[in-house]
Amino acid sequence: MxxxxxxxxxxxxxxxxxxxxxxxxxxxxxxxxxxxxxxxxxxxxxxxxxxxxxxxxxxxxxxxxxxxxxxxxxxxxxxxxxxxxxxxxxxxxxxxxxxxxxxxxxxxxxxGDDAVAEHAAALMMAAVRSVPQLDRAVRAGEWPSASSWQIRGRRLGVVGLGGIGRRMVEIGRGLGMDVVAWNRSAESGATEIDGIPLLPMSELFATSDAVSLHVPLNEHTRGLVGEQLLRSMKPDAVLVNTARGAVVDEEALLRVLDDGAIRAAALDVFGSEPLAGDSRLRDHERAIVTPHVAFNTxxxxxxxxxxxxxxxxxxxxxxx
CATH class of the missing domain: 3.40.50.720 (NAD(P)-binding Rossmann-like Domain)
Structure with missing residues (x-):
């Protein structure tokens, strides 16, 4: 050097x-x-x-x-x-x-906009198709049958339209998904930004098959995704978080996963990192976890x- x-x-x-x-x-x-x-x-x-x-x-x-x-x-x-x-x-x-x-x-x-968005998309697809669970089962000598839903034609809700969120919109559209989004302007009644349809947060969570979080952590977003929003999701929906762990109420998420209220949560970030050894997210059958590596290409x-x-x-x- x-x-x-x-x-x-x-x-x-x-x-x-x-x-x-x-x-x-x-x-x-x-x-x-x-x-x-x-x-x-x-x-x-x-x-x-x-x-x-x-x-x-x-x-x-x-x-x-x-x-x-x-x-x-x-x-x-x-x-x-x-x-x-x-x-x-x-x-x-x-x-x-x-x-x-x-x-x-x-x-x-x-x-890292491309890297994080690509990882979010990978987590979404892994959750939809139960890839980690099926991998573990086959390695254990099992040969399970598993149903899932196809990506094309389903709705992707993108929360946050910074560089990563906008790249996620592009990826979702490339996969044939109906992509909608939320950012703070949606709360003021805006219905579109740069050709991307905007929805209120409650409607986005209730109508999306997959929700991907791409907001920074600040006073407005800490605990943004709580139990009410999570329980409003479709029973077969997946939540993806590559933003910051504290954006989601982790205890509420665990209760929702315990109840089988959503298909899965795919997480690269957590409220406390590294993820604690006794965290139930480590071995929860409805959770997919990676060690905050979305940016690392x-x-x-x-x-x-x-x-x-x-x-x-x-x-x-x-x-x-």
Whole structure:
């Protein structure tokens, strides 16, 4: 990667690298011009505040993959910018403290739209066709019969029309589904956006054969999907969540699954992650679970690093 070309070259610390991030950095070398930066790469998440402070010392910028403690931000007067590898920097950086210290926090959006939507579609189809359950049965020596419904002609309800939700609309239409959506403008009476029919949340849940969630987690969406909405779904419907776990009331979802009120829930995100060892979602016959990997494709990971690094290049270029 880049090396220092002069004493004035901005120093970028990568405080929490792992083997995967090193491999990505090697793959994207040549795809982005980092000649104006010096990267100082440290392996593994720092084990203590002191180690964080040591890795931050002398750095002008930071490429951050996870959580940075307040002690590291408070210890340096040199750090000017943090480029976070993702969208949810507020969960991992004390934005107020960073602002007080004169640091800019940059994020990356849109890098995983295709990846997350494709995973949501895969979860939807796996739930409709009972793929995990049938796989387990055959491996156990069984040869069960299982009925399901076809995707074509069924209704897909997409909750949230950001980049991922809009890509999910495209995929659903490509599969021959009748796609409807909800976003906040639907609550104000809007009936269409960019050719996508909008429905009130209650109608979307009640009339869709599959509901896929694609909203951010905030004060408006925490607990958005509760027991009333879940019980309004068709008995053979499936719920897909690749958004954030806390968007769904998990205990209410378990009660609905216990009662067999819907066909299945296919989840990549959970209220607490990693999913607790005693969580009933782990072995519930109506739940399909994956470990928050919807975003994690080679293409999306490379795009994430390229944009995050370009943010740093642009920041220091603008500073002259």
């Amino acid at each position: 880049a090396t220092a070309s002069s004493p004035s070259t901005p120093i970028i610390t990568v405080p929490d690298a792992d083997d995967e991030s090193i491999a990505i950095l090697e793959r994207i070398e040549g795809k982005i011009d980092l000649s104006g930066l010096e990267l100082r790469i440290h392996m593994g998440v720092p084990a203590s505040d002191d180690e964080w402070i040591e890795r931050t010392a002398g750095a002008d910028g930071m490429l951050l993959g996870w959580h940075v403690p307040d002690a590291a931000l408070a210890s340096t007067d040199r750090l000017k910018v943090i480029s976070y590898l993702g969208t949810g920097a507020s969960d991992h950086v004390n934005l107020g403290l960073a602002a007080d210290r004169g640091m800019e926090v940059l994020t990356v959006s849109g890098y 080679t293409d999306a990971s490379e795009r994430l690093f390229i944009i995050a690094l370009q943010n740093l290049v642009d920041f220091f270029s603008a500073k002259g």
